[in-house]
Amino acid sequence: MSFCGIAEVVINQKVGPEHYLMRILAPELTRLAKPGQFVHVRCSSVLDPLLRRPISLHGIDYERGTVSLLYQVVGRGTQLLSEMKPGAEIDIMGPLGKGFSIPDRANRVLVIGGGIGVAPLFPLVQALKRYKIKQTVLLGARSADFVVGADQLASLEVRVEVSTDDGSLGYKGFVTDLAEKHVKLNKPDYFFACGPNPMLKQLLKITRKFGLAGQVSLEERMGCGVGACLACVCKIKVASGRCSVAGVNEGAPIDFEYKKVCTDGPVFAASEVILDD
Amino acid sequence: MSFCGIAEVVINQKVGPEHYLMRILAPELTRLAKPGQFVHVRCSSVLDPLLRRPISLHGIDYERGTVSLLYQVVGRGTQLLSEMKPGAEIDIMGPLGKGFSIPDRANRVLVIGGGIGVAPLFPLVQALKRYKIKQTVLLGARSADFVVGADQLASLEVRVEVSTDDGSLGYKGFVTDLAEKHVKLNKPDYFFACGPNPMLKQLLKITRKFGLAGQVSLEERMGCGVGACLACVCKIKVASGRCSVAGVNEGAPIDFEYKKVCTDGPVFAASEVILDD
Amino acid sequence: MTELAVNLGGLQMKNPVTTASGTFGFGPEYAPFVDLNKLGAIVVKGITLKPRKGNPTPRIAETPAGILNCIGLQNPGVDYFIEKSLPYLRQYDTPVIVNIAGNSLEDYAEVTRRLSAAEGVAALEVNISCPNVKEGGMIFGTSCTMASEVIGVVRQNTRLPVIAKLSPNVTDIVEIARGVAEAGADALALINTLLGMKIDVYSRKPVLGNIMGGLSGPAIRPVAVRIVWQVAQAVQLPILGMGGIMTAEDALEFILAGATAIAVGTANFINPRATVDILEGIKQYMEKYGVKDINELVGAAWN
Amino acid sequence: MTELAVNLGGLQMKNPVTTASGTFGFGPEYAPFVDLNKLGAIVVKGITLKPRKGNPTPRIAETPAGILNCIGLQNPGVDYFIEKSLPYLRQYDTPVIVNIAGNSLEDYAEVTRRLSAAEGVAALEVNISCPNVKEGGMIFGTSCTMASEVIGVVRQNTRLPVIAKLSPNVTDIVEIARGVAEAGADALALINTLLGMKIDVYSRKPVLGNIMGGLSGPAIRPVAVRIVWQVAQAVQLPILGMGGIMTAEDALEFILAGATAIAVGTANFINPRATVDILEGIKQYMEKYGVKDINELVGAAWN
Ligand SMILES: Cc1cc2nc3c(=O)[nH]c(=O)nc-3n(C[C@H](O)[C@H](O)[C@H](O)COP(=O)(O)OP(=O)(O)OC[C@H]3O[C@@H](n4cnc5c(N)ncnc54)[C@H](O)[C@@H]3O)c2cc1C
Ligand SMILES: Cc1cc2nc3c(=O)[nH]c(=O)nc-3n(C[C@H](O)[C@H](O)[C@H](O)COP(=O)(O)OP(=O)(O)OC[C@H]3O[C@@H](n4cnc5c(N)ncnc54)[C@H](O)[C@@H]3O)c2cc1C
Ligand SMILES: Cc1cc2nc3c(=O)[nH]c(=O)nc-3n(C[C@H](O)[C@H](O)[C@H](O)COP(=O)(O)O)c2cc1C
Ligand SMILES: Cc1cc2nc3c(=O)[nH]c(=O)nc-3n(C[C@H](O)[C@H](O)[C@H](O)COP(=O)(O)O)c2cc1C
Numbered sequence A, B: 001m002s003f004c005g006i007a008e009v010v011i012n013q014k015v016g017p018e019h020y021l022m023r024i025l026a027p028e029l030t031r032l033a034k035p036g037q038f039v040h041v042r043c044s045s046v047l048d049p050l051l052r053r054p055i056s057l058h059g060i061d062y063e064r065g066t067v068s069l070l071y072q073v074v075g076r077g078t079q080l081l082s083e084m085k086p087g088a089e090i091d092i093m094g095p096l097g098k099g100f101s102i103p104d105r106a107n108r109v110l111v112i113g114g115g116i117g118v119a120p121l122f123p124l125v126q127a128l129k130r131y132k133i134k135q136t137v138l139l140g141a142r143s144a145d146f147v148v149g150a151d152q153l154a155s156l157e158v159r160v161e162v163s164t165d166d167g168s169l170g171y172k173g174f175v176t177d178l179a180e181k182h183v184k185l186n187k188p189d190y191f192f193a194c195g196p197n198p199m200l201k202q203l204l205k206i207t208r209k210f211g212l213a214g215q216v217s218l219e220e221r222m223g224c225g226v227g228a229c230l231a232c233v234c235k236i237k238v239a240s241g242r243c244s245v246a247g248v249n250e251g252a253p254i255d256f257e258y259k260k261v262c263t264d265g266p267v268f269a270a271s272e273v274i275l276d277d
Numbered sequence C, D: 001m002t003e004l005a006v007n008l009g010g011l012q013m014k015n016p017v018t019t020a021s022g023t024f025g026f027g028p029e030y031a032p033f034v035d036l037n038k039l040g041a042i043v044v045k046g047i048t049l050k051p052r053k054g055n056p057t058p059r060i061a062e063t064p065a066g067i068l069n070c071i072g073l074q075n076p077g078v079d080y081f082i083e084k085s086l087p088y089l090r091q092y093d094t095p096v097i098v099n100i101a102g103n104s105l106e107d108y109a110e111v112t113r114r115l116s117a118a119e120g121v122a123a124l125e126v127n128i129s130c131p132n133v134k135e136g137g138m139i140f141g142t143s144c145t146m147a148s149e150v151i152g153v154v155r156q157n158t159r160l161p162v163i164a165k166l167s168p169n170v171t172d173i174v175e176i177a178r179g180v181a182e183a184g185a186d187a188l189a190l191i192n193t194l195l196g197m198k199i200d201v202y203s204r205k206p207v208l209g210n211i212m213g214g215l216s217g218p219a220i221r222p223v224a225v226r227i228v229w230q231v232a233q234a235v236q237l238p239i240l241g242m243g244g245i246m247t248a249e250d251a252l253e254f255i256l257a258g259a260t261a262i263a264v265g266t267a268n269f270i271n272p273r274a275t276v277d278i279l280e281g282i283k284q285y286m287e288k289y290g291v292k293d294i295n296e297l298v299g300a301a302w303n
């Protein structure tokens, strides 16, 4: 079941150079929500922009019946979202998609977020904490002001390390470099990641090299959000004899099928995704 | 010259069952404004609804640099207008069109407004007062709650008579009946009118019968508002030997040319307009 | 009581509201939002003989009041559909219209035969208008001869009502409509998407993986209404009208233009309950304006 | 410095931004808002041999992100235009492109001759694509033979650059573009409006006085960009691209698709300064991304 209807914007505040945090009162939706799932929101009550926008659940407050979204203004839809005032009505649909699943065997988990990819990792981190699983969170961003949520994560008393491309905060370089160091040094036994495709691509190279299993959350342009339109597909390896699923099979074409990010994902097992350039 | 740009909504309040009064701070525009002119406003910052909406100048406050609009919510555009809050930015263009012109020879003037057609008559009434011309204002509406502005007009100390279709206020019947009575009884020497086409059509029959000269303000669907697109035309009699311009020339086709409501009007000499059904 | 039942070329429907192929999956996707029993019919995603992977991503782009898509007929193939999707749909008391496509006449013939033998298929909608596949698809729909050939082949292989779905990307759609009518179509589905594209001015590349795509949504409604209006007055076949229907008013526009039934497409993405909301709105309109039978409204704007 | 000058089939323009015929009057209408000297060219409203009254009202209707119009080529005739409108336009240092239309080949020929003899006409844009007139207009533009004939006749009667304005309401626009190229066109204007209509569900009547009308505005942009993309790669003529351009980004989409210049139409109604705002935006884009000459961007999305 999913909710679709009008909910109330409780808070919508700027929390970074292009980042906003919106809290929405939607008890029916909240009740069903799980870490890693997303909502599909309308940014306008008229016909332009037309499509809904997928935004991850960044906070799930089962008691208050609210969900929060952490989003970056990148285009017209998110711009219109950012202009909504507390008290405004928002047309929201969800929760949608399959979220993260926490495997029994995970003991030392590495959580990696690139850019706005940190958004869906918060409820995951909270869940891992509830399960008392040891975790380290690595956050990567362009520069210091683009690091969002590090303080909040720290307040959850989890270990957080930050990298910035320009070195203005934490490690200077890509979060994937930080991840590689961490994997070598601390030998985590599972990972979760969300971020831009180039980051995930690089991360998969590393984790596959070290044989580290995990889950990644993908993004793709969406129409329906419910599996009906087949717009949001990603390449998933076909579990056949014809291709190696362990490493990146350079050269040989890997057989794939298209799966839907909106309903088969957005979270997929790291071992099965194929990321093109 | 015309202004086109962003102005500030100062007031936007409900003043009738479907009626709103919006005051806009736009000194550059106000400076140029004359009674009977209109503005062309955008109702949305996105591409739907796309076109501007023409709304008459209902109030012109040269000192404060504000204009006011009195409008009725009839569709999506006016609905969106009615949702604007004080302090909001509005994209407005104007003043546009040719307004009323007050002829020297007018001594006893009849002003007739049907429905929301009263809107542009206010600044006219004020101007007539300044010129110390005797006037009677007739307002027609569906029912009592749809009569807007009668009180305000009364406060200007002009004689106001009201008619309602259902008799819930004033004379029971059409404002054109009231007008006919008034013409017979008080023999005004000029008239101004604004209202729906069927009303104007009926009024023209009456005024032509009694040889009363005047001006009417017309409405037509608009594109540009500046005379470029030729969307907003109305039929104007061609001043040729071929047709009588005095009375309605029943039977014989009247030769006409299309003139533009937005720049040749919206106010036209009553003698020259042809109103189809 | 308002009478909502319509007959679309032999297919009896309890009301005129259906779903546009490719926008409603195979039924279960929208079941959390819509009681599928309420729909006049369900038109499923386009089915081909063999499974198809579809086009590379991005497959969708937003345009002013519209969307472009280049899904490329991704589908699991006719056998999978009959085995896995039809049983689900058979649970409902709603006729299933299967949209079919093919690369060759033989493809169309074989898909038609298999679906006609399956239980629970109420009608076939023949897609000769998909702008997103290289072979077949739209090329069939833009030539009058080829369009008629495809419909002829389908006709020969089934007793089910045959609905020909035409492409708007043509000079003279009435001519094509006449052609498929003669070839044995029982009804027409109008319209498929307009061919369009979008370029990203920053990457300086086409946005869609397949470069061009099909334009749908409210942006194209005026074109769709015009086509229904033209065809309905020229050809004696019932029409399933679609193209940018978002509300009951939009749906009524098509019916007044001459459509016997309507399909809701892109609107599902924006409002997952669009189909039932539209049905409800049509009922309200009929009650308010004293329309006893929806069929009175079909083509009522002609004179 | 950024170089903005382009050459449209022999017509030298200081920048690629022009106005779409019928949306910018004869110049003075937008002069309070725009310095006409800044424009690359001004394309005026369609001119015919004799004055034309145009169609009954309503002549315009709003649609999602678009408008329908059925003006019907109201214009004061070529002689009035030459006497009254050209002198005003000659004041400006901006080439004037006159859009012409006719009911017959002889009409086109005569309008061409008169305009070619007048002072201050820089080029002719031949409208063979107006959906709003009974005789002539679009019917010329939807048949390849007739389109070529009209352009041939205009060509024989003028030394001015001839821009053929094509209708998008065709199956194969590339074929027609090739035809008019062979007939002697120097450039192509793409696209005129899409044929559409709207019905008022309360009055149950078509909204427009002429029933059908031409759809313009952002709604049609994806179709227009696609057509420019297809034609530019197939035909060796410069293209004046138009259809829903509202912003500099939209204009750049057309240029990247292969247009040498662009025309701003419906956008003028929404933003009377759209032309100059777009020009400014193009300059800023070029500066930001280090594009020295606008011609580098023409067709830059092809590979
Ligand atoms: C499952 C999922 C979860 C997401 N969670 C978040 C989140 O928590 N916070 C956040 O800031 N962003 C998130 N995104 C990305 C977010 O959806 C886009 O940034 C947003 O749609 C951009 O809309 P726009 O109108 O501002 O941009 P525009 O570029 O104007 O959008 C144009 C079109 O492209 C689509 N689009 C653009 N960028 C993306 C993208 N990265 N992914 C998918 N579609 C895109 C839009 O939905 C729209 O249809 C998520 C995306 C997905 C698929
Ligand atoms: C010169 C002029 C002055 C006007 N002054 C006033 C005024 O002071 N107060 C007021 O309430 N209304 C006035 N109107 C009418 C007002 O423009 C329409 O009510 C308004 O445009 C309706 O927009 P909508 O989106 O709410 O309705 P919709 O019906 O959704 O509008 C659809 C389209 O039709 C056009 N349209 C609809 N009704 C009219 C109409 N009556 N006249 C012209 N175009 C119309 C709209 O502009 C729009 O393009 C005036 C009209 C004109 C031409
Ligand atoms: C994502 C998507 C997928 C589509 N797939 C198909 C299809 O498989 N077969 C088909 O005949 N039409 C397909 N269509 C076209 C629609 O059925 C419909 O004709 C078109 O979208 C116009 O209606 P709309 O504007 O209401 O969406 C598809 C449209 C969209 C948007
Ligand atoms: C009100 C109006 C009048 C038009 N008149 C003409 C015309 O006289 N001749 C012509 O070739 N095109 C005419 N057009 C078409 C435009 O020039 C242009 O091709 C079309 O509107 C697409 O561009 P746009 O979407 O930017 O408006 C007219 C368009 C509109 C909206």
Ligand code: FES
Pocket: A221, A222, A223, A224, A225, A226, A227, A228, A229, A230, A231, A232, A233, A260, A261, A262, A263
């Ligand atoms: S967005 Fe429609 S299938 Fe995923």
Ligand code: FES
Pocket: B221, B222, B223, B224, B225, B226, B227, B228, B229, B230, B231, B232, B233, B260, B261, B262, B263
């Ligand atoms: S609205 Fe364009 S000419 Fe009047």
